[in-house]
Amino acid sequence: MLNYYTDLDNDLSADVEAMEDAITTMKRLYALAEEAKIGSTIRCPTCGRAIVKTTYHKKFSSTKCKDRYWNLVDDKRRARAIAMGGRK
Numbered sequence: 538m539l540n541y542y543t544d545l546d547n548d549l550s551a552d553v554e555a556m557e558d559a560i561t562t563m564k565r566l567y568a569l570a571e572e573a574k575i576g577s578t579i580r581c582p583t584c585g586r587a588i589v590k591t592t593y594h595k596k597f598s599s600t601k602c603k604d605r606y607w608n609l610v611d612d613k614r615r616a617r618a619i620a621m622g623g624r625k
């Protein structure tokens with residue numbers, strides 16, 4: 538039983554780390570998309586698809602990707618709060 542919980546704990550830590558890596562990459566792509574000039578090719582921070590920046594505020598390939606990006610950032614905050622709260 539104790540081993541089960543230890544393993545579960547390790548798996549959760551790995552997930553949080555993997556998620557942090559993914560979100561770091563997404564944030565970098567977001568910053569690049571933000572700085573890119575209109576008409577240049579950017580990468581959607583969420584799905585990585587190459588898209589042409591057609592308007593000043595365009596940063597995502599779709600509204601779905603935009604929503605997903607912000608949801609993931611929020612999830613990360615929640616995951617970190619849980620991880621820190623569970624640490625002894």
Ligand SMILES: [Zn+2]
Nearest residue numbers: 581584598602
């Ligand atoms: Zn996308």
